[in-house]
Amino acid sequence: MADGLIEIEGKVIAVLPGTLFRIELPNKHVVLGHISGKLRKNFIKIVAGDMVRVEMDPKDLTQARIIYRLRNASPAVQQMQSQLHSAAAARRR
Template identity: 55%
Template sequence: MRGFHILNRKPSGNRKRKFSRPPARKRPNRKQQKKQLVEEPEVTENVEETPEPSQSKNDKIEVEGVVVEPLPNAMFKVELENKHQILAHISGRMRKHFIKIEPGDKVTVELSPYDLSRGRITYRKP
């Protein structure tokens, strides 16, 4: 056994070890744990805190536009109703079902609130 040396061996079985283990932790029993949970309620003052509205993945801006130009790697230049042009790619579901998009098609685009110059084409209007 490397790193574990027995320095003094007596026939009685008492051993002195070079490296000793730390004492074992005592864990509270179940009753003590339940008491701690019951006895320590969280104290709050009458200050009303309104949680800050967080933006999740569901917070998308949906706009309609017309495909202007196809680009490589399933990307398209789309002109929105407000005459802005953005770069958009096809959503995975449209790619999965082989929905073809050509210039002049009306599409629905999802924009992220963080970057309004890029989007995802989610629907092609017939």
């Protein structure tokens, strides 16, 4: 991690044109993210619902760079996912 960058996990909630993504962070903030060159070079596909690790500049907390697509989420993110699923189930009722 570079000096001064914030690294955090989040969930991709929308895929936008131009390899941009809407990412929801555990604190419920939504940021605009783009994929890093390493992910682009290795053709790593990211779809809505994927858990990702992003890095953000403290000067601009509205944008993020996706640096890793997670296979298994951390406990905090798993809790966020379960809350989202229960909220979606409540809306269906």
